[in-house]
Amino acid sequence: MPRGIFVTGTGTEVGKSVVAAVLARTLASEGLRVSVFKPAVTGLEEEGESDPALLRRASGSSQSDEQIAPYRYGPPASPHLAAALAGEEIEPERLRSAARAAAEGADAIVCEGVGGLMVPLSPGYLVRDLAADLGHPLLVVASPGLGTINHTLLTVEAARAAGLEVAAVVLNPWPQDPDEIERSNRETIAALAGVEVLTLPRLDLADPRSWPPFSPPTGRKPLT
Ligand SMILES: Nc1ncnc2c1ncn2[C@@H]1O[C@H](COP(=O)(O)OP(=O)(O)OP(=O)(O)O)[C@@H](O)[C@H]1O
Numbered sequence: 001m002p003r004g005i006f007v008t009g010t011g012t013e014v015g016k017s018v019v020a021a022v023l024a025r026t027l028a029s030e031g032l033r034v035s036v037f038k039p040a041v042t043g044l045e046e047e048g049e050s051d052p053a054l055l056r057r058a059s060g061s062s063q064s065d066e067q068i069a070p071y072r073y074g075p076p077a078s079p080h081l082a083a084a085l086a087g088e089e090i091e092p093e094r095l096r097s098a099a100r101a102a103a104e105g106a107d108a109i110v111c112e113g114v115g116g117l118m119v120p121l122s123p124g125y126l127v128r129d130l131a132a133d134l135g136h137p138l139l140v141v142a143s144p145g146l147g148t149i150n151h152t153l154l155t156v157e158a159a160r161a162a163g164l165e166v167a168a169v170v171l172n173p174w175p176q177d178p179d180e181i182e183r184s185n186r187e188t189i190a191a192l193a194g195v196e197v198l199t200l201p202r203l204d205l206a207d208p209r210s211w212p213p214f215s216p217p218t219g220r221k222p223l224t
């Protein structure tokens with residue numbers, strides 16, 4: 001396997017795709033061949049750029065939608081439910097082999113989870129199980145504001161309980177002028193979780209050239 005990272009978060013819509021995209025672009029701009037992977041994408045019937053499309057655009061990869069995300073569904077539901085509504089079940093082995101295929105020929109792979117760590121991909125196989133099977137360190141994306149200490153510590157604890165390594169927490173979008181709560185949240189999470197807490201500002205997603213470089217620490221398995 002090439003070097004990789006698994007971007008998870010405290011929940012849906014916290015900015016996993018944006019963090020994964022900025023990381024993928026940073027690695028690609030360093031000259032690495034970057035693959036991207038998302039086990040399942042739901043909500044494709046909704047407006048806007050899909051996660052696979054954003055990840056492909058950011059990484060410069062030529063992977064197809066299917067190579068990036070082997071399971072793709074229209075309804076904005078949990079993947080296990082979206083699959084059931086389509087009359088199928090997500091197969092862990094197909095996810096693992098698709099992730100291996102995506103990584104082939106790449107120098108680095110950036111994986112994005114679905115929702116948070118405890119989201120079922122199938123009734124008996126959570127995003128956390130896939131993260132453990134892939135073996136990459138985690139980036140945990142979280143909101144900067146009120147409520148984030150609890151959500152982030154729960155996520156870090158759930159990760160560590162399964163033997164997963166948390167490379168860093170990323171507070172996103174980090175305001176230009178953070179208030180006292182946001183600054184305190186950053187320090188409190190770092191202290192209580194014993195993890196580095198990085199930040200990513202609000203970006204113009206349409207213009208990747210304006211994105212700042214983003215290189216998190218990746219613990220035992222350095223990404224670059
Ligand atoms: N740093 C940022 N700069 C600009 N927009 C952002 C930023 N972070 C998040 N957003 C916006 O917030 C929304 C949610 O972000 P994103 O899609 O990355 O979340 P997600 O955790 O990947 O969600 P999902 O669970 O659906 O995969 C998107 O509309 C995205 O464009």
Ligand SMILES: [Mg+2]
Nearest residue numbers: 016017051112
């Ligand atoms: Mg996403």
